Amino acid sequence: MFTTGAARGQGRSHAVRLAREGADVIAVDLCDQIGTVPYPMATPDDLVETVRQVEALGRRVVATQTDVRDGAAVQRALDDGVAQLGRLDIVLANAGVTSYSPAEELSEQMWDDVIDTCLSGVFRTARAAIPHLKANPDGGAMVLTSSTEGLKANQHMAHYTAAKHGVVGLTKVLALELAPHGIRVNSVHPTSVDTGMIHNEATYALFRPDLEPGEATRDDVGDPFQGLNTLPVRWVEPADITDAIVWLVSDAARYVTGIQLPVDAGATTQ
Amino acid sequence: MALTSNLEGKVAFITGAARGQGRSHAVRLAQEGADVIAVDLCAQIGSVAYPMATPEDLAQTAEEVEALDRRIVTRQADVRDMTALQAAVDDGIAELGAVDIVLANAGIAPQLNSDPHPDHEQAFRDVVEVNLFGVRNTVHAAVPSMIDKGQGGAIVLTSSTQGLTGRGGDGSGGMDGYAAAKHGVVGLMRTYANWLAQHRIRVNTVHPTGVSTPMIENDEMNAYMEANPGISAALENLMPVETVEPVDISNAIAWLVSDHARFVTGVALPVDAGFTAK
Numbered sequence: 250m251f252t253t254g255a256a257r258g259q260g261r262s263h264a265v266r267l268a269r270e271g272a273d274v275i276a277v278d279l280c281d282q283i284g285t286v287p288y289p290m291a292t293p294d295d296l297v298e299t300v301r302q303v304e305a306l307g308r309r310v311v312a313t314q315t316d317v318r319d320g321a322a323v324q325r326a327l328d329d330g331v332a333q334l335g336r337l338d339i340v341l342a343n344a345g346v347t348s349y350s351p352a353e354e355l356s357e358q359m360w361d362d363v364i365d366t367c368l369s370g371v372f373r374t375a376r377a378a379i380p381h382l383k384a385n386p387d388g389g390a391m392v393l394t395s396s397t398e399g400l401k402a403n404q405h406m407a408h409y410t411a412a413k414h415g416v417v418g419l420t421k422v423l424a425l426e427l428a429p430h431g432i433r434v435n436s437v438h439p440t441s442v443d444t445g446m447i448h449n450e451a452t453y454a455l456f457r458p459d460l461e462p463g464e465a466t467r468d469d470v471g472d473p474f475q476g477l478n479t480l481p482v483r484w485v486e487p488a489d490i491t492d493a494i495v496w497l498v499s500d501a502a503r504y505v506t507g508i509q510l511p512v513d514a515g516a517t518t519q
Numbered sequence: 520m521a522l523t524s525n526l527e528g529k530v531a532f533i534t535g536a537a538r539g540q541g542r543s544h545a546v547r548l549a550q551e552g553a554d555v556i557a558v559d560l561c562a563q564i565g566s567v568a569y570p571m572a573t574p575e576d577l578a579q580t581a582e583e584v585e586a587l588d589r590r591i592v593t594r595q596a597d598v599r600d601m602t603a604l605q606a607a608v609d610d611g612i613a614e615l616g617a618v619d620i621v622l623a624n625a626g627i628a629p630q631l632n633s634d635p636h637p638d639h640e641q642a643f644r645d646v647v648e649v650n651l652f653g654v655r656n657t658v659h660a661a662v663p664s665m666i667d668k669g670q671g672g673a674i675v676l677t678s679s680t681q682g683l684t685g686r687g688g689d690g691s692g693g694m695d696g697y698a699a700a701k702h703g704v705v706g707l708m709r710t711y712a713n714w715l716a717q718h719r720i721r722v723n724t725v726h727p728t729g730v731s732t733p734m735i736e737n738d739e740m741n742a743y744m745e746a747n748p749g750i751s752a753a754l755e756n757l758m759p760v761e762t763v764e765p766v767d768i769s770n771a772i773a774w775l776v777s778d779h780a781r782f783v784t785g786v787a788l789p790v791d792a793g794f795t796a797k
Contacts, residue, residue, distance in 0.1 A: 479716040501773075502770070504758060
């Protein structure tokens with residue numbers, strides 16, 4: 250299996266869980282900061298920890314620091330991984346970033362960074378994988394990580410909402426093009442997930458503008474996060490998204506393709 | 520990957536359980552450890568052209584569940600009749616305990632335009648009564664016991680690709696009613712998901728494409744498709760399969776009702792070989 254954004258959070262959860270199910274892993278992550286992203290992104294040490302956890306399960310892993318904004322680099326990382334591991338069955342386009350601003354003040358650079366990672370990066374990931382999946386006599390499965398913002402909107406996230414909606418369109422086109430090759434393509438739509446992408450000062454400031462910058466705690470943002478969901482929970486765990494993906498890529502979902510699967514505690518049914 | 524749902528100790532209430540998808544769900548959930556309250560009309564409805572399930576079919580479901588060492592309570596009851604349905608659920612609860620899982624699966628496909636003298640109004644009424652009103656009755660018959668138990672739960676309403684598209688529409692009372700009812704089921708699911716979230720009861724729909732069961736594999740449907748190649752072509756799947764198997768829908772449901780989907784609610788889940796993605 251191939252996953253982007255594998256150094257921590259959902260990507261690590263996917264890599265480790267699928268390794269537990271027997272998969273070898275091609276893991277990529279930027280492991281660096283993007284200037285407009287207002288929270289600390291993953292580090293090389295994070296990716297090393299993912300590798301350690303996969304290897305502890307007795308599975309092989311090929312990990313590289315790769316930027317999904319660079320199509321040639323993605324292709325290289327994947328080709329090299331497949332050369333080492335022998336085949337590709339499962340592709341998880343998971344890497345994503347965000348920043349926050351009203352549309353009127355959203356800079357070109359903020360827009361470009363989010364679109365380039367969350368939409369174009371997903372496209373580059375999928376495109377690089379297609380020949381490898383086609384070469385597989387059993388076909389394969391791709392899951393593109395969208396978001397509740399791929400189905401509804403949140404203020405201050407015009408770029409992220411546009412990118413995640415774009416992922417839905419991409420999912421549907423890929424499903425059409427790849428069905429004859431036995432390759433299924435679906436999207437997942439998480440609500441807030443308990444990772445570094447939501448637990449940071451910038452995100453807390455968005456949810457609690459009434460508090461001084463840096464003052465809000467995890468508990469302070471619990472109620473507004475819970476208000477996004479229908480079930481009485483603040484956020485879900487990375488493992489919950491992984492559980493959905495494990496089902497989607499398994500034979501139990503052999504006739505599921507082209508769908509949008511929310512794992513969102515009812516956020517999009519409000 | 521072997522996916523397990525671990526439904527040990529759970530009680531599942533399933534309508535339309537005598538055969539087809541309903542039987543498959545009963546057996547699949549029993550494999551995961553659930554006991555079953557199985558309800559089916561086991562009789563004919565006038566505007567339905569194919570033979571509906573029989574008491575022998577329901578007995579066969581019971582036999583297959585019991586062969587897995589799970590308990591099952593079977594009742595012949597009409598989902599259109601709330602009193603009868605409530606009595607069936609209450610009998611099941613008395614024997615097996617409160618309900619954890621509800622599968623509102625019972626449904627009919629009424630006569631199509633192939634019938635030489637279709638009674639469109641009757642066909643429309645029958646399919647809406649069974650496929651929509653029957654779903655409401657099913658949920659309301661079981662939910663009070665789920666709320667009382669206070670352990671949350673999961674409800675899956677069986678809609679259809681016809682709950683998301685109108686592809687293949689032909690203006691017949693049966694087809695109009697089928698698409699309207701299956702779209703209506705999505706509305707029920709959404710309002711129930713909001714109503715029941717406070718009780719940690721999750722509510723979702725599944726949307727099968729054609730499933731190889733007697734509802735679509737029968738002489739009337741075959742003749743209709745042969746006589747209407749345009750509609751037949753419109754109903755082809757994206758993936759190169761004519762139909763999916765009942766167990767494919769059961770596998771989706773086994774996941775939806777399990778803790779693996781503990782935060783999945785309000786979702787319309789197609790299991791449709793790409794039908795709605797076309």
